[in-house]
Amino acid sequence: MKTTTERIVEKFPFVQDVLSIEALSEEEIKSYNLVEKTFLQLALFFEYPEEMKFDLQLLYKNLDKDSLPFALELVVMYFKKDNLLIQKPTYSVLHEGDQYFAI
Numbered sequence: 001m002k003t004t005t006e007r008i009v010e011k012f013p014f015v016q017d018v019l020s021i022e023a024l025s026e027e028e029i030k031s032y033n034l035v036e037k038t039f040l041q042l043a044l045f046f047e048y049p050e051e052m053k054f055d056l057q058l059l060y061k062n063l064d065k066d067s068l069p070f071a072l073e074l075v076v077m078y079f080k081k082d083n084l085l086i087q088k089p090t091y092s093v094l095h096e097g098d099q100y101f102a103i
Contacts, residue, residue: 001019001047002046002047002078002082003077003081004046004078004081004082005019005047008074012039014032015040015043019044019047034062042058042074046082
């Protein structure tokens with residue numbers, strides 16, 4: 001399981017149970033809310049990028065101000081750590097003056 005998928009499973013434990021493409025049923029998918037469905041689809045893309053597509057519009061339509069930053073962090077993490085397409089980033093999503101606190 002990819003690092004990004006593990007982070008999703010920490011927040012949405014049900015994802016681990018339905019992570020296999022073959023294990024998904026329409027009834028299961030209907031039982032989840034839009035945020036859960038979006039993170040499930042994101043996890044499926046992270047695990048099966050050749051077979052699964054992910055539409056970024058889902059982040060815009062289905063996520064709120066609390067879950068969107070987490071999803072965006074996962075997308076960046078996926079391309080940096082899990083598939084290494086970004087090996088030497090030349091930019092930062094963190095801006096000077098942004099304040100971050102450890103909890």
